[in-house]
Amino acid sequence: MEEAYYGLRNARTRYKHVLVLTDAGVETGPYESLLRRMARDRISVSTVLVGPGRHSEFLVQLADWGNGRYYNASDRFNLPEIMLKQPSTARLPAYRPGSHPLTPRGGPGWWGPIDPLSTPPLAGYVETRGRPGADVVLETVRDRHPILASWRFGLGRVTTLMTEPTGPGTEPWRGWPGFGPMLARVMERTASTTREPFDFRLRRDDHRLILRAERRERGTIQPTAHLLGEGAAAPRPLIFRERAEGIFTAEIILDPDVAAHIVAGTNDAGRGVRLRLASDARADVAPEQQVDPLRALDLGELSSATGGQSVTSDTGQGFVPRAAGGTRPYSVLKLWPWCLLAALLFFICEIAYRRSPIRRVTE
Numbered sequence: 195m196e197e198a199y200y201g202l203r204n205a206r207t208r209y210k211h212v213l214v215l216t217d218a219g220v221e222t223g224p225y226e227s228l229l230r231r232m233a234r235d236r237i238s239v240s241t242v243l244v245g246p247g248r249h250s251e252f253l254v255q256l257a258d259w260g261n262g263r264y265y266n267a268s269d270r271f272n273l274p275e276i277m278l279k280q281p282s283t284a285r286l287p288a289y290r291p292g293s294h295p296l297t298p299r300g301g302p303g304w305w306g307p308i309d310p311l312s313t314p315p316l317a318g319y320v321e322t323r324g325r326p327g328a329d330v331v332l333e334t335v336r337d338r339h340p341i342l343a344s345w346r347f348g349l350g351r352v353t354t355l356m357t358e359p360t361g362p363g364t365e366p367w368r369g370w371p372g373f374g375p376m377l378a379r380v381m382e383r384t385a386s387t388t389r390e391p392f393d394f395r396l397r398r399d400d401h402r403l404i405l406r407a408e409r410r411e412r413g414t415i416q417p418t419a420h421l422l423g424e425g426a427a428a429p430r431p432l433i434f435r436e437r438a439e440g441i442f443t444a445e446i447i448l449d450p451d452v453a454a455h456i457v458a459g460t461n462d463a464g465r466g467v468r469l470r471l472a473s474d475a476r477a478d479v480a481p482e483q484q485v486d487p488l489r490a491l492d493l494g495e496l497s498s499a500t501g502g503q504s505v506t507s508d509t510g511q512g513f514v515p516r517a518a519g520g521t522r523p524y525s526v527l528k529l530w531p532w533c534l535l536a537a538l539l540f541f542i543c544e545i546a547y548r549r550s551p552i553r554r555v556t557e
Contacts, residue, residue, distance in 0.1 A: 195225070195239075199232050210237040212260070217245045218253050229259035238262045291318040291362075296341060300331030304344075306379050308372045316341065318363035319356045344384065353384040392417050394458045396471045403448045403473065405432060405456060409440035417442050419458040429457070450476040 195212070202210045212232070229239055239260025241253040244267050257264040294317075298310030313332065324330050324340045332342035344353040357363035359377060367373045394417070395406040407417035420429035432444040448454055454473040497504040505513050 195228060195232075199228065199235075199237065202237050203235055210235075211262070212237060212239045213242065214239065214253075214256065215242045215244055216253070218243055218250075225256060226259050229256060233259065233261040240265070242267060288321045289318060290321050290339075293317065293366075294319060295335040296332055297335050298332055300329065300342075304331050304379065304383060305376075308375050308379065312370070312372060313376075314366040314370050316357055316363055316367075317365045322356055342380070344380075351384050353380055355380075390469070391415055391460050391462075392458070394419075394469060394471060396454075396456065396473055398448075398450065398454070398473050401447050401450060403446045403454050405434075405444045405458065405471070407434065407442040407444075407458070409442075412440075416461045417458065418461050419444060419456050421446060421448075422455040422457060423453075432456070 195214070198212045202212070232239055239256065240262035241257045242265045243250055243253050250264075250266060254264045293315045295315045296313050298305070298313065300310070319334070319339070319341055321339055324343055325345060328340075328343045328345040330340045330343045333340050339356070341356050342353070344351060364373075391410060393408045393410060397404050405419055409415065417434050419432040419434070421432060422429050430446075432446055434442040434444045436442050453475045456471040457468050458471055459468040494504040
């Protein structure tokens with residue numbers, strides 16, 4: 195029971211239920227504290243007594259401490275039908291029957307030779323919301339509920355289908371020629387254990403656009419990238435330089451007010467896929483301009499009080515600063531000679547105090 199508790203404590207599931215089938219011929223132990231701890235962690239425990247009812251009171255207590263139920267079977271061939279799910283008031287996702295047209299959102303890598311626009315409507319699906327960061331491959335037209343979604347988790351991938359692969363929900367799909375190839379394609383994309391050869395990171399530093407590529411495995415494969423758009427007739431290649439073993443960077447000068455779109459990959463056509471990276475243009479409103487008006491500094495009054503000038507972005511062209519109206523130049527007072535003189539005076543005073551006749555008489 196302790197193994198069951200530690201195995202279920204961190205499990206991420208709605209229901210956690212332990213079913214104990216025993217003849218109850220066991221020694222006494224600290225079951226109450228363990229079962230109450232399991233109940234506190236939302237793990238219910240039910241007991242089934244197989245055989246004579248000599249230990250029924252003990253198993254009733256176990257089920258009571260574990261917020262479960264007690265069952266009695268005269269022999270192992272007469273076990274009752276047991277509800278394994280603990281009753282809960284949590285709202286289950288709604289199942290929506292009917293005819294639901296679909297629209298594809300995944301790229302060609304998900305569909306391959308299948309025409310996504312030929313997907314027939316569904317006869318039913320489970321209503322849900324898309325996970326943050328998930329790629330929604332297929333969704334409903336009316337409510338935009340995800341039907342097929344996929345996302346990376348650790349080194350693998352998770353793909354969810356919000357209907358039955360073989361059931362009433364996919365009844366219209368049974369005559370669709372692309373149904374089988376689509377499921378095979380989804381299984382292939384989900385079960386693939388290969389990783390991209392490079393990890394690409396894109397960042398902007400004012401007028402510089404910096405693309406960093408880190409090789410995930412040993413080898414001689416090189417990264418490649420092209421800048422799209424920018425009014426050019428053809429994509430503009432980016433030149434990578436190897437900064438360290440397996441780490442490459444490419445820099446290019448680009449107007450901050452222009453959005454950047456880059457297609458990155460490798461020099462080996464048979465390895466990996468081409469990735470599209472994007473960097474938005476610089477925002478029109480700078481963060482330093484977002485100031486509370488009640489706490490904003492009056493620059494005109496400041497310049498007037500200090501004898502300066504106040505200009506704006508419209509009148510700043512051709513601005514010539516004027517000199518301050520002082521009567522003499524600024525000067526710096528050197529303090530170190532005065533400090534040295536003070537230290538010398540203190541030293542002389544200490545010598546005079548030590549040689550004083552009054553001090554010798556007192557001693």
